Protein backbone atom coordinates (compact mmCIF):
# COMPACT_ATOMS: atom_id res chain seq x y z
CA UNK A 171 0.00 0.00 0.00
CA UNK A 172 1.42 3.44 -0.96
CA UNK A 173 1.86 5.97 1.82
CA UNK A 174 -0.46 8.98 1.62
CA UNK A 175 1.03 12.33 0.61
CA UNK A 176 0.99 14.74 3.54
CA UNK A 177 -0.03 18.37 4.11
CA UNK A 178 0.61 19.97 7.50
CA UNK A 179 -1.89 22.58 8.70
CA UNK A 180 -0.13 24.55 11.44
CA UNK A 181 -2.84 27.17 11.93
CA UNK A 182 -3.96 26.80 15.54
CA UNK A 183 -4.45 30.01 17.52
CA UNK A 184 -6.01 30.99 20.84
CA UNK A 185 -7.68 33.86 18.94
CA UNK A 186 -10.76 33.13 16.82
CA UNK A 187 -9.78 35.66 14.14
CA UNK A 188 -6.58 33.74 13.36
CA UNK A 189 -7.64 30.14 14.22
CA UNK A 190 -8.32 28.05 11.13
CA UNK A 191 -11.98 26.97 11.18
CA UNK A 192 -12.84 23.27 10.82
CA UNK A 193 -14.81 24.10 7.66
CA UNK A 194 -11.66 25.53 6.05
CA UNK A 195 -9.71 22.34 6.86
CA UNK A 196 -12.51 20.23 5.31
CA UNK A 197 -12.45 22.41 2.20
CA UNK A 198 -8.66 21.99 1.94
CA UNK A 199 -9.02 18.20 2.39
CA UNK A 200 -11.70 18.06 -0.31
CA UNK A 201 -9.54 20.13 -2.71
CA UNK A 202 -6.64 17.68 -2.27
CA UNK A 203 -8.81 14.64 -2.92
CA UNK A 204 -7.95 11.02 -2.09
CA UNK A 205 -4.39 9.94 -1.40
CA UNK A 206 -3.65 12.84 0.95
CA UNK A 207 -3.30 12.90 4.70
CA UNK A 208 -4.09 16.23 6.41
CA UNK A 209 -2.13 16.59 9.67
CA UNK A 210 -3.41 19.41 11.86
CA UNK A 211 -1.04 20.77 14.51
CA UNK A 212 -3.11 21.59 17.60
CA UNK A 213 -0.46 23.66 19.43
CA UNK A 214 -0.21 27.32 18.38
CA UNK A 215 3.18 28.57 17.14
CA UNK A 216 4.46 31.81 18.68
CA UNK A 217 5.58 34.29 16.00
CA UNK A 218 9.22 34.23 17.19
CA UNK A 219 9.35 30.44 17.74
CA UNK A 220 11.57 28.12 15.64
CA UNK A 221 8.49 25.86 15.39
CA UNK A 222 6.65 23.71 17.91
CA UNK A 223 7.96 20.13 18.37
CA UNK A 224 4.56 18.95 17.04
CA UNK A 225 4.93 20.98 13.82
CA UNK A 226 8.56 19.95 13.34
CA UNK A 227 7.65 16.25 13.77
CA UNK A 228 4.64 16.53 11.43
CA UNK A 229 6.57 18.19 8.64
CA UNK A 230 9.17 15.36 8.30
CA UNK A 231 8.11 13.64 5.07
CA UNK A 232 5.36 16.22 4.33
CA UNK A 233 5.00 17.86 0.91
CA UNK A 234 3.00 21.00 1.82
CA UNK A 235 3.06 23.20 4.91
CA UNK A 236 0.47 25.88 5.79
CA UNK A 237 1.36 28.18 8.70
CA UNK A 238 0.98 31.63 10.24
CA UNK A 239 4.68 32.22 9.80
CA UNK A 240 7.12 29.66 8.44
CA UNK A 241 9.49 28.87 11.31
CA UNK A 242 13.14 27.97 10.78
CA UNK A 243 12.74 24.55 12.47
CA UNK A 244 9.90 23.61 10.13
CA UNK A 245 11.95 24.38 7.01
CA UNK A 246 14.96 22.56 8.43
CA UNK A 247 12.88 19.44 9.20
CA UNK A 248 11.09 19.55 5.83
CA UNK A 249 14.14 20.49 3.74
CA UNK A 250 14.14 17.18 1.81
CA UNK A 251 10.41 16.57 1.48
CA UNK A 252 8.62 19.94 1.39
CA UNK A 253 7.78 21.33 -2.05
CA UNK A 254 5.56 24.23 -1.02
CA UNK A 255 5.14 26.33 2.14
CA UNK A 256 2.38 28.91 2.49
CA UNK A 257 1.98 31.65 5.08
CA UNK A 258 -1.35 33.25 5.89
CA UNK A 259 0.45 36.57 6.43
CA UNK A 260 1.34 39.01 3.64
CA UNK A 261 4.64 40.20 5.14
CA UNK A 262 7.32 37.51 4.89
CA UNK A 263 10.54 39.26 5.93
CA UNK A 264 11.16 37.05 9.04
CA UNK A 265 10.68 33.79 7.06
CA UNK A 266 12.84 34.64 4.03
CA UNK A 267 16.28 33.62 5.36
CA UNK A 268 15.07 30.05 6.04
CA UNK A 269 14.26 29.52 2.35
CA UNK A 270 17.59 30.53 0.88
CA UNK A 271 19.37 27.47 -0.51
CA UNK A 272 16.21 25.32 -0.51
CA UNK A 273 13.94 24.34 -3.40
CA UNK A 274 10.77 25.00 -1.41
CA UNK A 275 8.35 27.45 -3.03
CA UNK A 276 7.06 30.07 -0.58
CA UNK A 277 3.65 31.64 -1.15
CA UNK A 278 2.14 34.42 0.95
CA UNK A 279 -1.26 36.02 1.47
CA UNK A 280 -0.58 39.33 -0.31
CA UNK A 281 -3.89 40.90 -1.23
CA UNK A 282 -5.99 38.81 1.17
CA UNK A 283 -6.08 41.62 3.73
CA UNK A 284 -6.71 44.34 1.15
CA UNK A 285 -10.43 44.97 1.64
CA UNK A 286 -10.58 45.28 5.46
CA UNK A 287 -7.37 47.30 5.59
CA UNK A 288 -8.57 49.67 2.85
CA UNK A 289 -11.81 50.21 4.83
CA UNK A 290 -9.71 50.98 7.91
CA UNK A 291 -7.54 53.47 6.01
CA UNK A 292 -10.55 55.41 4.74
CA UNK A 293 -12.01 55.44 8.28
CA UNK A 294 -8.67 56.71 9.64
CA UNK A 295 -8.48 59.47 7.01
CA UNK A 296 -12.05 60.51 7.86
CA UNK A 297 -11.21 60.48 11.57
CA UNK A 298 -8.66 63.27 11.11
CA UNK A 299 -10.04 65.04 8.01
CA UNK A 300 -13.51 65.51 9.55
CA UNK A 301 -12.17 66.32 13.03
CA UNK A 302 -13.57 63.25 14.82
CA UNK A 303 -10.39 63.06 16.90
CA UNK A 304 -11.16 66.51 18.29
CA UNK A 305 -14.83 65.59 18.89
CA UNK A 306 -13.75 62.72 21.17
CA UNK A 307 -11.51 65.14 23.04
CA UNK A 308 -14.27 67.76 23.45
CA UNK A 309 -16.80 65.10 24.51
CA UNK A 310 -14.40 63.77 27.18
CA UNK A 311 -14.18 67.33 28.52
CA UNK A 312 -17.99 67.76 28.40
CA UNK A 313 -17.55 70.68 26.03
CA UNK A 314 -20.09 71.77 23.35
CA UNK A 315 -17.37 72.84 20.91
CA UNK A 316 -19.65 74.43 18.30
CA UNK A 317 -17.47 77.54 18.00
CA UNK A 318 -14.24 75.56 17.48
CA UNK A 319 -15.71 74.18 14.28
CA UNK A 320 -17.60 77.31 13.20
CA UNK A 321 -14.44 79.39 13.67
CA UNK A 322 -12.30 76.86 11.80
CA UNK A 323 -10.11 76.37 14.88
CA UNK A 324 -10.41 72.67 14.06
CA UNK A 325 -9.22 72.16 10.47
CA UNK A 326 -11.80 70.10 8.60
CA UNK A 327 -11.81 69.02 4.99
CA UNK A 328 -14.18 67.17 2.70
CA UNK A 329 -12.84 63.84 1.48
CA UNK A 330 -13.30 64.81 -2.18
CA UNK A 331 -10.85 67.70 -1.82
CA UNK A 332 -8.03 65.45 -0.57
CA UNK A 333 -5.05 64.27 -2.59
CA UNK A 334 -4.31 60.67 -1.67
CA UNK A 335 -0.80 59.26 -2.15
CA UNK A 336 -0.30 55.51 -1.86
CA UNK A 337 3.19 54.08 -1.29
CA UNK A 338 2.88 50.48 -2.51
CA UNK A 339 0.13 50.03 -5.10
CA UNK A 340 -0.25 46.28 -4.53
CA UNK A 341 -3.24 44.39 -3.14
CA UNK A 342 -3.80 46.71 -0.19
CA UNK A 343 -2.64 49.90 -1.91
CA UNK A 344 -4.85 49.30 -4.95
CA UNK A 345 -7.92 48.69 -2.75
CA UNK A 346 -7.16 51.99 -0.98
CA UNK A 347 -6.67 53.77 -4.32
CA UNK A 348 -9.99 52.42 -5.66
CA UNK A 349 -11.80 53.75 -2.59
CA UNK A 350 -10.05 57.11 -2.99
CA UNK A 351 -11.12 57.37 -6.65
CA UNK A 352 -14.70 56.38 -5.71
CA UNK A 353 -14.72 59.18 -3.10
CA UNK A 354 -13.50 61.62 -5.78
CA UNK A 355 -10.08 62.11 -4.21
CA UNK A 356 -7.15 62.84 -6.49
CA UNK A 357 -5.07 59.64 -6.25
CA UNK A 358 -1.44 58.90 -7.15
CA UNK A 359 0.96 56.19 -6.07
CA UNK A 360 4.35 54.55 -6.26
CA UNK A 361 5.22 50.90 -6.72
CA UNK A 362 8.42 48.97 -7.51
CA UNK A 363 7.31 48.28 -11.07
CA UNK A 364 5.49 51.48 -12.11
CA UNK A 365 4.92 50.23 -15.66
CA UNK A 366 2.21 47.98 -14.18
CA UNK A 367 0.13 51.12 -13.57
CA UNK A 368 -2.67 51.45 -11.06
CA UNK A 369 -6.42 51.18 -10.77
CA UNK A 370 -8.57 53.19 -13.18
CA UNK A 371 -8.69 56.85 -12.25
CA UNK A 372 -5.27 56.99 -10.54
CA UNK A 373 -3.60 60.21 -11.73
CA UNK A 374 0.00 58.97 -11.94
CA UNK A 375 2.09 55.99 -10.85
CA UNK A 376 5.83 56.33 -10.21
CA UNK A 377 8.68 54.29 -8.76
CA UNK A 378 10.38 54.50 -5.37
CA UNK A 379 12.45 57.49 -6.56
CA UNK A 380 9.17 59.41 -6.90
CA UNK A 381 8.29 59.04 -3.20
CA UNK A 382 9.39 62.62 -2.31
CA UNK A 383 7.19 63.97 -5.13
CA UNK A 384 4.31 61.80 -3.95
CA UNK A 385 4.70 63.20 -0.40
CA UNK A 386 4.78 66.77 -1.68
CA UNK A 387 1.50 66.19 -3.57
CA UNK A 388 -0.38 64.22 -0.87
CA UNK A 389 -2.81 65.49 1.75
CA UNK A 390 -2.92 61.85 2.91
CA UNK A 391 0.14 59.64 2.55
CA UNK A 392 -0.60 55.96 3.07
CA UNK A 393 2.24 53.47 3.54
CA UNK A 394 1.28 50.07 2.11
CA UNK A 395 4.54 48.62 0.73
CA UNK A 396 6.24 45.57 2.25
CA UNK A 397 9.34 45.66 4.43
CA UNK A 398 12.30 44.94 2.13
CA UNK A 399 15.93 46.03 1.90
CA UNK A 400 14.76 48.85 -0.42
CA UNK A 401 11.76 50.11 1.52
CA UNK A 402 13.25 50.06 5.01
CA UNK A 403 13.28 53.68 6.28
CA UNK A 404 11.95 54.96 2.93
CA UNK A 405 9.49 57.35 4.60
CA UNK A 406 12.39 59.35 5.98
CA UNK A 407 12.57 62.76 7.60
CA UNK A 408 13.26 64.28 4.16
CA UNK A 409 10.11 62.64 2.74
CA UNK A 410 7.95 63.66 5.72
CA UNK A 411 9.19 67.24 5.44
CA UNK A 412 7.86 67.37 1.86
CA UNK A 413 4.28 66.78 3.05
CA UNK A 414 1.90 69.72 2.65
CA UNK A 415 0.64 71.51 5.75
CA UNK A 416 -2.04 69.55 7.67
CA UNK A 417 -1.30 66.27 5.87
CA UNK A 418 -2.42 62.94 7.31
CA UNK A 419 -0.01 59.98 7.54
CA UNK A 420 -1.32 56.42 7.65
CA UNK A 421 0.88 53.34 8.10
CA UNK A 422 -0.64 49.89 7.60
CA UNK A 423 2.42 48.01 6.32
CA UNK A 424 5.36 47.72 8.74
CA UNK A 425 6.77 50.22 11.25
CA UNK A 426 10.26 49.87 9.80
CA UNK A 427 9.29 51.78 6.62
CA UNK A 428 8.68 54.99 8.58
CA UNK A 429 11.08 57.20 10.55
CA UNK A 430 8.92 57.36 13.68
CA UNK A 431 11.16 59.95 15.39
CA UNK A 432 10.87 62.25 12.39
CA UNK A 433 7.10 61.72 12.34
CA UNK A 434 6.89 62.91 15.95
CA UNK A 435 8.93 65.97 15.03
CA UNK A 436 6.63 66.97 12.15
CA UNK A 437 3.55 66.31 14.32
CA UNK A 438 4.94 68.48 17.10
CA UNK A 439 5.83 71.21 14.64
CA UNK A 440 2.11 71.07 13.63
CA UNK A 441 3.06 70.39 10.03
CA UNK A 442 1.11 67.12 10.07
CA UNK A 443 -2.58 67.03 11.06
CA UNK A 444 -2.54 63.47 12.38
CA UNK A 445 -1.06 60.00 12.03
CA UNK A 446 -3.00 56.73 12.08
CA UNK A 447 -0.59 53.91 12.83
CA UNK A 448 -1.50 50.22 12.81
CA UNK A 449 2.12 49.06 12.81
CA UNK A 450 5.23 50.11 14.70
CA UNK A 451 8.96 49.48 14.61
CA UNK A 452 8.60 47.81 18.04
CA UNK A 453 5.44 45.77 18.71
CA UNK A 454 3.74 45.84 21.13
CA UNK A 455 4.38 49.59 21.26
CA UNK A 456 6.51 50.00 24.41
CA UNK A 457 4.92 51.57 27.50
CA UNK A 458 5.81 55.24 27.74
CA UNK A 459 6.34 55.66 23.98
CA UNK A 460 5.35 59.22 22.98
CA UNK A 461 2.79 57.86 20.47
CA UNK A 462 0.61 56.52 23.32
CA UNK A 463 -0.33 59.92 24.68
CA UNK A 464 0.02 62.01 21.53
CA UNK A 465 -3.29 63.81 20.88
CA UNK A 466 -2.90 63.56 17.10
CA UNK A 467 -1.77 59.95 16.84
CA UNK A 468 -4.22 57.10 16.52
CA UNK A 469 -2.52 53.97 17.92
CA UNK A 470 -3.93 50.70 16.59
CA UNK A 471 -2.44 47.41 17.85
CA UNK A 472 -1.86 45.82 14.40
CA UNK A 473 -5.55 45.01 13.97
CA UNK A 474 -6.47 46.91 10.78
CA UNK A 475 -6.83 43.57 8.97
CA UNK A 476 -9.08 41.92 11.56
CA UNK A 477 -12.62 41.02 10.50
CA UNK A 478 -14.53 37.74 10.58
CA UNK A 479 -14.22 37.33 6.80
CA UNK A 480 -10.50 36.54 6.67
CA UNK A 481 -10.74 32.73 6.44
CA UNK A 482 -13.24 32.89 3.59
CA UNK A 483 -10.70 34.74 1.42
CA UNK A 484 -7.68 32.85 2.75
CA UNK A 485 -9.27 29.44 2.10
CA UNK A 486 -10.11 30.57 -1.44
CA UNK A 487 -6.44 31.41 -2.06
CA UNK A 488 -5.19 28.11 -0.58
CA UNK A 489 -7.68 26.05 -2.60
CA UNK A 490 -6.75 27.87 -5.83
CA UNK A 491 -3.09 27.09 -5.17
CA UNK A 492 -3.85 23.44 -4.32
CA UNK A 493 -5.58 23.20 -7.71
CA UNK A 494 -2.49 24.69 -9.38
CA UNK A 495 -0.11 22.51 -7.35
CA UNK A 496 -1.91 19.30 -8.31
CA UNK A 497 -1.98 20.42 -11.97
CA UNK A 498 1.76 21.22 -11.89
CA UNK A 499 1.03 24.91 -12.73
CA UNK A 500 2.90 27.90 -11.25
CA UNK A 501 1.45 28.92 -7.88
CA UNK A 502 -0.11 32.33 -7.39
CA UNK A 503 1.32 34.67 -4.68
CA UNK A 504 4.79 33.15 -5.00
CA UNK A 505 7.31 35.18 -3.01
CA UNK A 506 10.31 36.52 -4.93
CA UNK A 507 13.11 35.78 -2.45
CA UNK A 508 15.39 38.38 -4.03
CA UNK A 509 12.82 41.22 -4.09
CA UNK A 510 11.75 40.23 -0.56
CA UNK A 511 7.96 40.11 -1.07
Ligand SMILES: NC(=O)c1ccc[n+]([C@@H]2O[C@H](COP(=O)([O-])OP(=O)(O)OC[C@H]3O[C@@H](n4cnc5c(N)ncnc54)[C@H](OP(=O)(O)O)[C@@H]3O)[C@@H](O)[C@H]2O)c1
Pocket residue numbers: 259260261262279280281282283284287337338339340341342343360361362363364366377378394395396397398400401422423424448449472473474475511
Ligand atom coordinates in the same frame (compact mmCIF):
# COMPACT_ATOMS: atom_id res chain seq x y z
N1 LIG B 1 -1.45 45.86 9.13
C1 LIG B 1 -1.64 44.59 8.85
O1 LIG B 1 -2.25 43.84 9.60
C2 LIG B 1 -1.12 44.06 7.55
C3 LIG B 1 -1.82 43.02 6.90
C4 LIG B 1 -1.39 42.59 5.66
C5 LIG B 1 -0.26 43.14 5.11
N2 LIG B 1 0.43 44.10 5.77
C6 LIG B 1 1.66 44.68 5.17
O2 LIG B 1 1.32 45.29 3.94
C7 LIG B 1 2.26 44.90 2.95
C8 LIG B 1 1.60 44.93 1.59
O3 LIG B 1 0.61 43.92 1.52
P1 LIG B 1 -0.11 43.62 0.13
O4 LIG B 1 -1.04 42.50 0.40
O5 LIG B 1 -0.62 44.86 -0.50
O6 LIG B 1 1.17 43.11 -0.72
P2 LIG B 1 1.42 43.18 -2.27
O7 LIG B 1 0.16 42.93 -3.01
O8 LIG B 1 2.60 42.32 -2.53
O9 LIG B 1 1.82 44.71 -2.55
C9 LIG B 1 3.05 45.25 -2.26
C10 LIG B 1 3.23 46.53 -3.06
O10 LIG B 1 4.40 47.21 -2.62
C11 LIG B 1 5.14 47.59 -3.78
N3 LIG B 1 6.57 47.66 -3.50
C12 LIG B 1 7.42 46.65 -3.18
N4 LIG B 1 8.68 47.11 -3.10
C13 LIG B 1 8.62 48.43 -3.40
C14 LIG B 1 9.59 49.44 -3.54
N5 LIG B 1 10.90 49.18 -3.35
N6 LIG B 1 9.18 50.67 -3.88
C15 LIG B 1 7.87 50.95 -4.11
N7 LIG B 1 6.89 50.03 -4.00
C16 LIG B 1 7.27 48.78 -3.65
C17 LIG B 1 4.85 46.52 -4.81
O11 LIG B 1 5.16 47.03 -6.10
P3 LIG B 1 4.91 46.15 -7.44
O12 LIG B 1 3.44 45.83 -7.45
O13 LIG B 1 5.26 47.09 -8.54
O14 LIG B 1 5.75 44.94 -7.35
C18 LIG B 1 3.38 46.28 -4.56
O15 LIG B 1 2.63 47.21 -5.28
C19 LIG B 1 2.73 43.51 3.41
O16 LIG B 1 4.01 43.20 2.91
C20 LIG B 1 2.72 43.64 4.90
O17 LIG B 1 3.97 44.14 5.35
C21 LIG B 1 0.01 44.58 6.97
